[in-house]
Amino acid sequence: MASNGRELGGVFDHHVQRAVCDTRAKYREGRRPRAVKVYTINLESRYLLIQGVPAVGAMKELVARFALYGAIEQYNALDEYPAEDFTEVYLIKFMNLQSARTAKRKMDEQSFFGGLLHVCYAPEFETVEETRKKLQERKAYIARTTKNKDHYMTQKKLVTEHKNTKNFRQDFHSETSGFCAAAVNTSTGNSDPCFPYSCELPLCYFSSKCTCSSGEHVDRASNSSQDGRNHDETGEHCNHKDSLQKMQIKTLKNSVACPGAQKAITPSEAVDRFMPRTTQLQERKRRRQDDRKLGTFFETSTSSNEVVIGPLLPDIPKVDMHDDSLNTTADLIRKKLKEVISSVPEPPEDKLEDMHTSHSVKQRRRI
């Protein structure tokens, strides 16, 4: 089949639809079944070949459908291209590569006028200039993206340094550089238990010629949320934190609270620190009760002077917790207390004290 490819518009290997892979391990199965294929910048192209178009004179509709993904520069039918009976083959050239990529992803295997479209790239239609431009744009894109990440990481570095994490960050970098040297020398890389890779990632690829240069590049970020998966901009920093915690730098462990600049927590960090909010509330409540019990144990007088706010006040001051869900919870508790107070005066004493103590406690920081 590939030998026909010599003429333009012949059938190439990369036009042929591969069979979908059905033997993938479950953890790496995607949402859609896909073939095993690697896409490089060589393969991708502004030119798309569309096979399986029912021969019902629907060229305009086809082009209109594809034009949803971006401006189309030209299109034509490929009459010489081998096609199944009653189907046609079209070539569509997009103005830019990204539109073509999107169109291919969305339109492949879509039904159209009763037939299933097979969309693939057709880089063999490119001119030398178009190929050259394509390669240059790819290079520029990568340079731009990594430069932005560097810039972002530098900025964030300044912010976090400002928040007195400066020293340990320098230590961290020197330690990882040290680790990398160690990793090169020792084939197992598990020699020193205080280095992050050996504890966290004993499973990175080691070859006989391994020279780990990642130490220099550890501070290069990958914090763009470009592919929008569960990794967000705090990824780099939180990875550091995760490793650092494992490094058991005790003095720094407490100071590495998520700085104010960071809002979200990556899942990796979440594994270490996540506790459901209700559990925390109950935890604090329990601790307050214990403290109070201890306090009253040592106190001789149990006069109402000890109580922060008297249980018999008719209304409880409403404090805004600056959080909708906490406010809702607080409102519910207040309502319940009002009901209980009105029915039984004595028992709610503790609860009320808790409530007021909890209200006088500093605003909870949202997890």
Place this chain on the structure above:
Amino acid sequence: MAQKPKVDPHVGRLGYLQALVTEFQETESEDAKEQVLANLANFAYDPSNYQYLRQLQVLDLFLDSLSEENETLVEFAIGGLCNLCSDKANKEHILQTGGVPLIINCLSSPNEETVLSAVTTIMYLSSPGSGSHPELTAMPVVQCMLRFSLSANTRLRNLAQIFLEEFCSPSQVAEARSWRAHSALGIPLPKTEAPQQP
């Protein structure tokens, strides 16, 4: 198929890539290796993954896989390298770890995609004006590109032409032309080609 690693959904991108690398190293199944390598090579397309890939030494994994007997693995590995080698840090790593001879070897592969990826990788590793790495514009490579530039395969022809125009000096090209007239070349064209007459 392959045993399922215990991947906590909270672990995120790095953990997933790590699981892929682990499976690649541990599995006995060629199919699984191909699938995983293709997966990694596709991840190499997105710059946001580069720090993880470096951290997990996937670049070395790709370079090592170039020596595999399985042609599909070679194709995917060079594809992965092609995807990530235009990044400055990745480029330095490849150059420093002696990846260039391995990539040049791929030029003689019978697999069309492998050759195309190899040519593109060589281009991205070079700096214009043949400044960076002398191996990348050595005589055998230039001669090879000359042959490719006359091929009937449009994609190959285009790439070779760009290489000769942007990364070789005119004198190198002229020298390669004169050499061709006299010596037998050691780098065959990929199987998809009918032999070309100079």
